[in-house]
Amino acid sequence: MTPARPQPAPRKTTGTSAARQAFIDAMRQVAATVTVVTTDGPAGQAGATVSAFTSLSADPPSVLVCLKADSRIATSVCGNGVFCVNVLPEDAAEVARAFAGAFDHHQPDRFEGIEMTATEFGPILPRATAFTCSLNHRHVHGSHTICIGDVTGISNAGEKPLTYMSGSFHIVRPQQS
């Protein structure tokens, strides 16, 4: 480890826009795995790039994703009661951009041209490690809906994951020992 710099005193994070910005700035330094959450069913097929994904418990196998409450993906996941978390491989930044809506203006169907595998929970994307989920619980907090899913199936692609931090995509490498 490099020598420690003096630790800045924690700033209050309630109330002010400066405090909100301090939260955003600090979170930019948190590396997150990039996934595409998909869903299918009566409420329609949808997919969106999501980095707010975490393992919740192995007993029972369950995960959570945080989706902007007024987004199409949140509405569709809650309407269908199922979803699929696709952990993207490290060379899939373009797919992540597409499912974040970067090309929606000229290609509104984000799934167009993708060789996906259909499941009753939502499509599995190529070379993604996929967790198919049944929505167990949802909880709205602030701007986002926390969706807890019981994992019903896993397709482990064994790929290195794409990550995101400081506003750009990154690749994970082991430390030299």
Ligand SMILES: Cc1cc2nc3c(=O)[nH]c(=O)nc-3n(C[C@H](O)[C@H](O)[C@H](O)COP(=O)(O)O)c2cc1C
């Ligand atoms: C790297 C990255 C990570 C993202 N993570 C999330 C997330 O965790 N939750 C979320 O609601 N939106 C997240 N977004 C934004 C959504 O992908 C974007 O708003 C998308 O258009 C939502 O799809 P929809 O408009 O069809 O609902 C992320 C975008 C990027 C580029």
